[in-house]
Amino acid sequence: MVEVERMKAIVAEDVTFAYDTKTVLSDVNFEIEKGEFVAITGANGSGKTTLLRLITGILKPIKGKILVFGVDTNDRERVQKYIGLMPQKEHISSNFPLSVKDVVLMGLSARKGVERKLSREDIELAKENLRLVGLESLWDRRFNELSGGQRQRVLLARALAVKPEILLLDEPFNGVDVPSQNRIIDLIYELTRDGLTAIMVVHNINPLLHKIDKAMLLRNRMIAFGKPEEVFTSKYLFEAYGAEIPLISCEEGCRHPIYGDVHG
Numbered sequence: 001m002v003e004v005e006r007m008k009a010i011v012a013e014d015v016t017f018a019y020d021t022k023t024v025l026s027d028v029n030f031e032i033e034k035g036e037f038v039a040i041t042g043a044n045g046s047g048k049t050t051l052l053r054l055i056t057g058i059l060k061p062i063k064g065k066i067l068v069f070g071v072d073t074n075d076r077e078r079v080q081k082y083i084g085l086m087p088q089k090e091h092i093s094s095n096f097p098l099s100v101k102d103v104v105l106m107g108l109s110a111r112k113g114v115e116r117k118l119s120r121e122d123i124e125l126a127k128e129n130l131r132l133v134g135l136e137s138l139w140d141r142r143f144n145e146l147s148g149g150q151r152q153r154v155l156l157a158r159a160l161a162v163k164p165e166i167l168l169l170d171e172p173f174n175g176v177d178v179p180s181q182n183r184i185i186d187l188i189y190e191l192t193r194d195g196l197t198a199i200m201v202v203h204n205i206n207p208l209l210h211k212i213d214k215a216m217l218l219r220n221r222m223i224a225f226g227k228p229e230e231v232f233t234s235k236y237l238f239e240a241y242g243a244e245i246p247l248i249s250c251e252e253g254c255r256h257p258i259y260g261d262v263h264g
């Protein structure tokens, strides 16, 4: 792998993507530095998940390119070595009696390939990451028997267990209670201070507004990208949501969008 310390984590140049004839993202440009905590937000259908899929190389731009530590996402195999992905949800059929341990180890197994067995270190790594999300006691439990929020945290442990350089999280808080949500935000914030690059798709920016380095507002194109105070302005929020979104300043001086009817 290339020397990541001196590279930009992600560079997107004029990225355009369409599902068949429907253009979902147009001419998107941005650069994300290693160690940044970035939130991507915008209305339903604005292209947030699509952008994450483009970063992983699962989807290919029809125009432009994305570089992950200098590697073009067309080289999906190399790019995936840098990435841990926490999807919106994971469908595991109840016909497969997978335990929490199996799910956390899945990512590590996929990296190693089927022919190589998991080592004692792999098991330790899986346990350590389950501990980080506060669920070490569920190691042997059936994944399908967990609550929605617990499943989300197991998926986070799986994404972290591969020791990614870049962690991508797609709506990680679905079904997660507020204390667990705050714990996840604090954990990711601490990991980014140690050099992890984290990109999180969220509908509600407020729980993480104080922790992120940058925010991106999408509406099938880039509305704004930069420090939160530059992005969350009345003008950009109107462009992103097509509605007036009030802003309220908190004691610490951050402007919080109050989504009201837009997101309930």
Ligand SMILES: Nc1ncnc2c1ncn2[C@@H]1O[C@H](COP(=O)(O)OP(=O)(O)OP(=O)(O)O)[C@@H](O)[C@H]1O
Pocket (backbone or CB within 6 Å): 019, 024, 042, 043, 044, 045, 046, 047, 048, 049, 050, 051
């Ligand atoms: N596989 C697909 N085939 C065709 N169209 C798709 C596909 N996936 C997404 N789309 C469309 O592309 C647009 C962007 O979808 P995407 O999931 O990226 O948006 P999003 O911002 O993540 O939305 P949400 O906030 O609702 O999760 C939407 O109009 C969606 O209907």
